[in-house]
Amino acid sequence: MTDHPSVRLLALEPAAIHALAAGDLAAANRAAPVVLTPYLIAPDAGGVWRMRSRQIAADPATAGWITRVIVDARSGAVVGRAGYHGPPDDAAMVEVGYAVDPLLRRRGYARAALVALLARAAREPAVRIVRATISPSNLASRALVLQYGFVEVGEQWDDEDGLETIFEVGAA
Numbered sequence: 001m002t003d004h005p006s007v008r009l010l011a012l013e014p015a016a017i018h019a020l021a022a023g024d025l026a027a028a029n030r031a032a033p034v035v036l037t038p039y040l041i042a043p044d045a046g047g048v049w050r051m052r053s054r055q056i057a058a059d060p061a062t063a064g065w066i067t068r069v070i071v072d073a074r075s076g077a078v079v080g081r082a083g084y085h086g087p088p089d090d091a092a093m094v095e096v097g098y099a100v101d102p103l104l105r106r107r108g109y110a111r112a113a114l115v116a117l118l119a120r121a122a123r124e125p126a127v128r129i130v131r132a133t134i135s136p137s138n139l140a141s142r143a144l145v146l147q148y149g150f151v152e153v154g155e156q157w158d159d160e161d162g163l164e165t166i167f168e169v170g171a172a
Helices: 014-021 025-031 043-058 060-064 109-123 139-147
Strands: 007-010 068-072 078-084 093-100 129-134 151-158 162-170
Touching (some): 007 078, 007 109, 014 025, 014 043, 043 060, 068 109, 078 109, 109 129, 109 139, 139 162
Antiparallel strands (some): 129 162
16 A cells, blocks of 8 residues: 555534534634634535534434544644444444545545544444445545455445445454
8 A cells, every 4th residue: 555644533523513514614613623624514515514413413422433524644734524424333334434625635635534444443343344335436435445455245326425336344
């Protein structure tokens, strides 16, 4: 694997997540320990934050598993978002998701975030399977997960994202 930048996946307080869900970057920044960027309230990000906001409102315990911000460990800049869709399910599976600001892509941030997510999954006794669902047209993300041993196991239709290919890998 190629070198990648060092990143931290930083959990946000519920107030910041709720503000991002509402598209209120100023309020999100007041509740966040880092400077959040306009990318996090871009149209393609809003649905993620709204979903996570509803999730933690319904079950605050899920906050430890959901989407975080990707922070470049050297500069401290927020470069995207990454995390799990929720805690492990009854089949001991977690689904990963990640997105990098288009202005900062092709620098290894998605790779570094995926490595961090896989490392945490490997440390968690409750996780046996890691899943990624990716649009067939997202060739970069498909290539990335294949480099980490994910195998294609099927397809699904997502009401927000459309057709997705399902990839899975063992957590260990």
